[in-house]
Amino acid sequence: MKRLFGLIGLTYLSVLAVVFNLYSRLTFILIFAGSFVLAGIWIVLLILKKKKNVRRVLAIVSITALCASFVMILYTNYYYNPIIDKYSSKEVSINGFICDEIVKSENYAKYTIQTDTINGEDVHLKIQFNSYADLNIAEFNNISLHCVMYEADSNSLVSDGIFFKTYVDDTFNIEQVGDKHFSLYSFAVEARKAMKSSLQTLLPSDYSSMCSAVLLGDKLSLPRNVLNSFTNTGSSFLIVVSGMHMAVIASVGLFLIKKFTRNKIIHLIAVSFFVISFMAVTGFAPSVVRSGIMIIIYYSAAVFFRTSDAVNSLGIAALFLLLPNPYAVGDVGLVLSFSATLGIILWSGKMYDYIISKLEIKSKLLKALLRLVTASLSASVCVVPFSAIYFERISPLVLFVSVLVTFAVEGLIVCSLFASLIYLVPFVSYLAYPFALVCGLLSKYIIFVVGLFADIPYSSVNSDKPYFYVWIVVSIILVIIGYLIKVRGRYVAIAVALSFLTLVTGRVTYMLVTENEVTATVYCTGNGMMVAVGSSDNISLLCCGGNAGSTERVLDDIADDYNAVDFLIIPDQKYKYSRYQFELISEFDCSNVLVYDNGSTDFQMLSDYDGKVRQSFGNDVCFTLQLSKNVTDTVLCIDDVVYQLLRSNASTMLVMPSGADISVLPDEFRNIDYAVIDSIPTNYNMINCKYLIYSNTVSDFKENYNSLSEICDDVTNTSESNVIIDFKEVSLCQR
Structure with missing residues (x-):
């Protein structure tokens, strides 16, 4: 076969x-x-x-x-x-070492630990945590760590063998012990850091971050608005190190080696060295390993006088990655990389040959452009369905962005590579500046083009909305009709126009229908409270607490629909109500942060966190916030307890933390549609509500169920799933 x-x-x-x-x-x-x-x-x-x-x-x-x-x-x-x-949710003592680069962003640093022992037993696992303070620990330092381990709920972490996360809390203590751990991989990490440092020295921050993202896959350094532009245009694959990057690196290496020898075995050894070195420098990302294996197989075939088959090479790469770690398939980049590569292998050449034969194109420039278009189209056809599934969005403009930007990305890879390496060589470092100049121009062009397309209406279409499926069905019907009637030219233009009109009409209709819809989500976060109020275009958080293990799941849920937070309210600085504050401020653009200042030292820490001045409010005050067009939040502070009353056109909701006393509240706070609590309030018999949502653990819910049922007949808890409240329908559901 x-x-x-x-x-x-x-x-x-x-x-x-x-x-x-x-x-x-x-x-x-x-x-x-x-x-x-x-x-x-x-x-x-x-x-x-x-x-x-x-x-x-x-x-x-x-x-x-x-x-x-x-x-x-x-x-x-x-x-x-x-x-x-x-080990999940257990307090443990760990000995190990920092096993990868400490990834630093504007507000925090991300550490990955390889354990040697856990509670004295020889156990080799990976753990990740974020720190918002300088720990004075470097890569490959041996460390001693005392913490609580939580199961990592991110597929990208699990696929990389990182099964646990931990968080900086009262139990957390880390110390450096002994000498550095020796590892060959440490040389790759140092090379990566040196290359980033070169680019940061040679270029302004926006351009150096673009070069680092394209060359090394370091997307965290990109400004949020640039990263959002790539996401909205569906072109994030351009800054994911994969086949295109590896092919450029291998070609450059082979070009240099051919200047010294024509021996194919030496060529294979040299290319393999360049490929494996680059795989290490980029952290052995699955998409990079996939392309590296295929390139090594391709050059090996040339040495042994055989013709390599791209599909076979792709299959061997899949087995190489997945046999030792089946969970590697959870990496979205891996799935997209394999699907895009398969699309190019199966369709790009056939499409190119068909168009060349039909149009009889002779120009080398047009042929090169056509190869770029057919490759982009072939990859997009395979990637779009998976983008719709994994990201719940697609971009109709991704093909245009690919055609206009791919050549610039390829040039940026080469120039960034030479600039970052030459600058590290004494006496000839000045030769890096011409390459840096080209890097700056190409980065500026890429940012401009991607940003331009991202600003176009409907540059991104949410695939979890009803109008998306209507658009897909109509488009398929139009394609089938065109195939059956065998009409060219005018019909293609009409079909494209009808497809676009269907998409626009569906989107506008959906926006008009959902314009006034407002929902509140009470998240399942264990023994804490996290309440979000969202409409079609904004979201506000009334509190943001819970157990540390729910952090990634909560942030991902919000990030699916929103890039910014209008109001972040901290009603109490206990972890029950503020656990996720740093992550939220780091990941989202928070326009307004309001903190209840009860005199604790934690407030100063929050105020100084990223140089922004927070607005604080004290006891015995009452004020109203306009969360959205149709929802207000009246904040009432009495006896060190912050009560929040939400009002919409159709319903009201009261959010109360621990220590609440119903007797001190005015009547409008007592008679509501929904009440959200995490403990039994004093004088609970004085409250009148249609639905009661209890945010706490299963055991606590069972223990207090009798008292809760006395407050309201309809009691819902968040111990197993989120609770969604529809203000318009005065109803709720669990998800």
Whole structure:
């Protein structure tokens, strides 16, 4: 079979991706049933002695699917789950070392620890945490850590082998011990830091961050508005180090080596060295490893007088990545990288040859442009469905951005590489400045083009909205009609116009219908309270507390729909109500931060956090905030307790922290539609509400259930899921 490894590897990847993202008994039943159906078809064809090649494909797909399912079951139940059960939410003592670059942003630093021992036992795990203060610890320092470990709820972390996160709280204590840990990888980390430092010295911050993102995949250094522009235009793949970057690096290395020798074995050794070195410098990201393996296979084939098959190479890369770690499939970049590469392999060449033959293009410039267009289109066709699934948005403009920017990105990779390396060489560092000049011009061009398209209406379409599916169905129908009637030219223009009109009409209609919709979300955050009030275009947070393990899930949920927070209110500086304040301020543009100042020293820490002056409010005050067009928040402070009354056109909601006393409240605060509490208030019999939401743990909810049922007949708790309140319908649901 010509593409055996391609079929096995890509089937293995596909099944693992489905199982990882839809891990349930039903998923396994469907996979097993599908495998047995394929096996049945294979048996029938075998008896009839027909379609030998089809029989082989069916057998391989069926066996591979079953193997992938069993591998995921075994890895989850006998490796991952036992580790999580043993250490999650447990206070532990750790000895280990900082195993990767300390990633620093404007407000915090991110540390990754490789453990040697946990509670005295030899255990090798990865843990990540963020610090908002300088810990005076460097990469590969040996450390001693006392903390509480929480299960990492981010697929990107789990796919990288980071199963746990910890947080800087009262139990957290870290100390440097002994000498640095020796690792060959430390040389790659130092090289990465030196290259970043070179770019920061040579270029203004906006341009150096663009070069670092394109060359090294360091997206955290990009300004938020630039990163949002890439996201909104669906062109984030341009700043994800992958095949294009690796191909440029390998080509540059091979070009230099060919100046000294024509020996193909030396060429292979040199290219492999450059590729593996670059993989290490970029942190062995799955998309980089995938492209690196394919390039090494390609040059190996040339040495051994064979022709490499791109699909087989892709399959081998999938097996190389996923056999030792099935959870690597949880990396979105890996799935997008494989799908885009497969699209280019299968369709780009055929599309190019077809257009060349039909239009009889002779110009080398037009041919080069056509190759760029067909490659971008082929990749986009495969990437868009996964973007819709993973990010719940697509961009109709991604092809135009790719065509206009890809050549600049390729040039920026080469110039950034030379500028960052040459600057490190004494006596010739001045030669880096011409490359830096080109880097600045290319960075400026890329930022301008991507920003320009991001500002166009409908540059990004949310795929979780009803109008998206209507648009997809209409577009498919138009394509089918065009294929059946075999009309060219004018019909294509009409079809494109109708498709665009459907999208615009659907978007406008949806905006008009949902313009006045306001929902409140009471998050499932354990023994804390996190309440968000959102409309179609803004969100405000009435409190932001809970257990540390829920941090990533809460931030991701907000980031799915919003880039900024209008109001962030801290009604109490206990972790129950303020745990996520630093993360929120770091990840989102918070326009207004209001802090209840009860005289604690924590307020000064918050006030000085990032140089912004917070607005504080004290006891015995009352004021009203306009959260959105139709919602106000009346804040009332009595006896060191902050009460918040939300009013919309249709309903009211009262949010009360611990220590609340209903008897001190005016009547309008007592008679409401919804009440959100995390403990039983004093004089609770004086409150009148239609729905009661209790934000606390399962055990606490069960313990206080009788008292809660006396307050209201309809009691809902957040111990297992978020509670969504629809102000317009005066109803709630759990999600």
